[in-house]
Amino acid sequence: MVSLTINGKRLSVEEGTTVLDAARAADIQIPTLCNLEDVHQAGACRICVVEVEGARNLQASCMLPVREGMVVRTNSGRVRRARKVLYELMLSDHPRDCLTCYRNQSCEFQELGHLIQVWDFRFEGERSKTKVDASSASIVRDSGKCILCRRCVTVCNEIQEAGVLNVQRRGFHTVIAPAAELPLGxxxxxNCGQCVMVCPVAALRVQDHVDRVWEALADPAKRVVVQTAP
Ligand code: SF4
Ligand code: SF4
Ligand code: FES
Incomplete structure (x- = not known):
């Protein structure tokens, strides 16, 4: 077992536990975004940063294993300021059309903004080009909404072993797409839909065929059969 202190609370956890999991076990909440428990740990967003005594830089708690005698602060002024800036930078390259967004009120990015109290757009700059790919029978990809958490990449490659979605290009031009950015269709x-299930925003969503169903139901020449998707 490893002993450490988080926010003044002395804890003892198993070796190999991350600081994030140790904090959660002690009911200390650290905000996260890219992390998905038991599925995806990539350290991509840095929202989960914490201050570790003796360390020069803030550390991503979801990737940081506990060490004997570690002293961690999860909510100091420095941590809160850093989290806010990280969030605001992501927001500066986001469409911010929440009112008409498919994920309005069920969006993890939106929820996080409330939690860390971002009420302003402080940074304006170049925006990634929005590219909507509706070529698939069941999934719509909207790259403009992607926050590059890479959850879908893990699920598609490591869990479903389909190898369809991957990171394409680099830096500011990074997109999550099939190889050569081919249309998903x-x-x-x-069409398993697992990538849609894990996407925290509306960058991946299911195709909406409701209008077509209404039309079919209204057509007396058609016999309508309803079948649920897997
Ligand atoms: S639907 Fe399944 S196979 Fe297709 S991109 Fe998503 S996770 Fe990969
Ligand atoms: S498409 Fe969704 S799950 Fe995939 S990287 Fe972008 S935001 Fe994350
Ligand atoms: S939640 Fe830890 S880096 Fe994203």
Missing amino acids: SVNCA
Whole structure:
């Protein structure tokens, strides 16, 4: 077992535990965004940063294993300021059209903004080009809403083993897409929908066929059969 202190609370946890998990076990909440418990740990967003006594830089708690005698602060002024800036930078390259967004009120990015109290757009700059790919029968990709958490990449490659979604290009131009940025409808996607399930925003969503169903129901020449998707 490893002993450490988080926010003045002395804890003892198993070796190999991350600081995030140690904090959660002690009911200390650290905000996260890219992390998905038991599925995806990539350290991509840095929202979960904490201050560790003796360390020069803030550390991503979801990737940081506990060490004997560690003293951690999860909510100091320095941590709160850093979290806010990280969030605001992500927001500066986001469409911010919440009112008409498919994920309004069920969006993890929106919820996080409330939690860390961001009420302003402080940073304006170049925006990534929005590219909507509706070529698939069941999934719509909207790259302009992607926050590059890479959850979908992990799920598609490591859990579903479909190998469809991957990181394409680099830096500011990074996008999550099939190889060569081919349309999703033209590649070997299994339409399992697992990537949609883990996406924290509306960058991946299910195709909405409700209007077509209404039309079919109103057509007396059609017999309508309803089948649920997997
Ligand atoms: S639907 Fe399944 S196979 Fe297709 S991109 Fe998403 S996770 Fe990969
Ligand atoms: S598409 Fe969604 S799950 Fe995939 S990286 Fe972008 S925000 Fe994350
Ligand atoms: S939640 Fe830890 S880096 Fe994203």
